[in-house]
Amino acid sequence: MTPEKMSDATEALCRKAPVIPVLIVEKASDAKPLAEALIAGGLPCLEVTLRTEAALEVIAEMAQVAGGHVGAGTLLTPQDVENAKKSGATFGVSPGATDRILDAAEANDLPLLPGAATATEAMQLLEKGYRIQKFFPAEANGGAPALKALASPLPQISFCPTGGVSLANAPDYLGLSNTLCVGGSWVAPTKAFEAKDWKTIENLAREAVTRLS
Template identity: 55%
Template sequence: MKYSVEQIMTAAYPVMPVLAVNRVEDAVPLAEALKAGGLTVLEVTLRTEAAMAVIEAMKTVEGVIVGAGTVTNETQLIELQRIGADFAISPGATPRLLEAGKAVDFPFLPAIASVSEMMQGLEMGYSSFKFFPAEASGGVAALKSFAGPFPNVSFCPTGGISIANFKDYLALDNVKCVGGSWVVPADALNQQDWSRIEQLAREACL
């Protein structure tokens, strides 16, 4: 099934887990734990050698939407299309990457950190963005200021989001979901503590 950016962001509410997975064998139990906790849209960052294989493995879990984060070039987008990823997210947005994101047949969510970057994305036909790094780029206050002149733009803020502040972001009308790594702590993943990860996912949905 093909999804739109809007469908993915809506399905990701409240939190899209940002995952750096080193072992392919962790992919399926991790996806199942997050799904059991209520989180079904998963961003696997391309920061590990196993990332592409992890995405392919997670795609076998029924009821989850699996995409890639830390996408920085056209080659990665083409490979993600080949393996059937559901979406891609970048940490930034160059004109070339914005063009490439329009050429693939799955949703691409570019990241912005300023109004000028957002306007460049709007000129290219994008209306939804990752706001990154969110806390370092002004956080909730910045997103509030974006809403006035750009009422139809929606965001998934990521970077510095935690259990302590994610609900402050979700209270904003222009925020559809947040991205965060706190749901899957590195130690829990390393120890394959799926019950703890499921509980953290469940707590994020409360």
């Protein structure tokens, strides 16, 4: 898959809902009910970060839930890309971008949302054909004002800002011309996870869609 086709695929995913939930899941048994709750609440694109031992199994479980699009986040190595693809991920997300990661994603036909934090990094990805990027870490890099500043010189690039994004500040990002959606973890808080309170998570997802669409 070429970078241009990857960008088409990631743009389509980013336009499905205002938020892509960023999920750190410790237990595979939580995968299906969590995915079902978020999808029922109106958030079909889910990013499962590869930060737990269960992550790949979680992706495999979530991939079976109807109506969802499950991606693998925190892709750091070519092996991560291959493992994610084999587990059923339909897209990938990386905090940054290296040639090895980009090559692996292209070789495995895994649409990738690569991370950029500066104008130079964004331009380098654009040169390679990636016009849809992740702005990370968003708040630490100046937040919505910094992202807005990139819109004028780099109007060809659209972003999914992630990192420190919440229901409170998400509108600041979503109001920008170069933001397609945001990535956030607030829709699946730890307390709700631990209590297996899937209804609360569904309600948080629905609230995000209602307030941010």
